Amino acid sequence: MKLSSKGRYGLKAMCELAKHYGEGALSLPYIAGETLLSEKYLEQLLSVLKKDDLIDATRGASGGYFLKRAPEDISVGEILRSLENGLEIVDCLSGECENKSTCHTYGVWSKLYREINKCLDGISLKELIEGE
Amino acid sequence: MKLSSKGRYGLKAMCELAKHYGEGALSLPYIAGETLLSEKYLEQLLSVLKKDDLIDATRGASGGYFLKRAPEDISVGEILRSLENGLEIVDCLSGECENKSTCHTYGVWSKLYREINKCLDGISLKELIEGE
DNA sequence: ATAATACCTAGAAAATTGATAGGGATTAAA
């Protein structure tokens, strides 16, 4: 049960944006340079984060990406759910499970799912860059 | 961040063994039949669980697998750590991370790791088959 | 105009996971 690199990389990028919150937009090459990630791969992650309304961007020369809300108002949970396309650890949590009632293990997954979300929703981007 | 089918299948098999705890060994074909899993694949999962001392087996005709401890003394955490080869959601948790001190995200992973284990260690196999 | 940027889509490469196959060793029971 590993987090994908999308989650890890994307969260790093979000930290970078948070560090410069209020200073205008950061360009893709800049973020890639700071986080040591491939520009093209990072671009795809940022597009996901944008689709989910966590960041926004301005196009054209001297354009770039920036947080849509303040770092203290964005939780790690939101970011990871966006990048990982949900944090459901088993498929029967999303979609309907037909034998939820008789399945011995359903309860485990649903409890774990709640705990994971609770934990991650309790950490803000601001705490992250300040080292709680 | 998905649990692999090893974890899901293996836990199912463990439930089956728990249901018949104290009744002697269950054969691979029997367990596969009850859980609707491929014999050969399940065999590999059981061998992992055996290596990690959660189950034991007797060979030869009328042999089979059985729990090494009572269902109330085996936690879901133990089972999943065995099958998933640890529950570290990122690699820097296992192995040493060289820049643990400067990394903004290390704290998140380590906190989440603790929560996941705490949650799963708090559920016993017995609770599972009895529906807590 | 130009150069720097975000945006979009297709697909290759690599890694992981899921599953199959076949044979060997052991042992209860006929």
Next chain:
DNA sequence: TTTAATCCCTATCAATTTTCTAGGTATTAT
């Protein structure tokens, strides 16, 4: 003592997912 049922071991294939690369288009400050 033979037989059949079982666990044990290892190799390998197939499918899926993840990671990453490539190339072009649209937009905009300078």
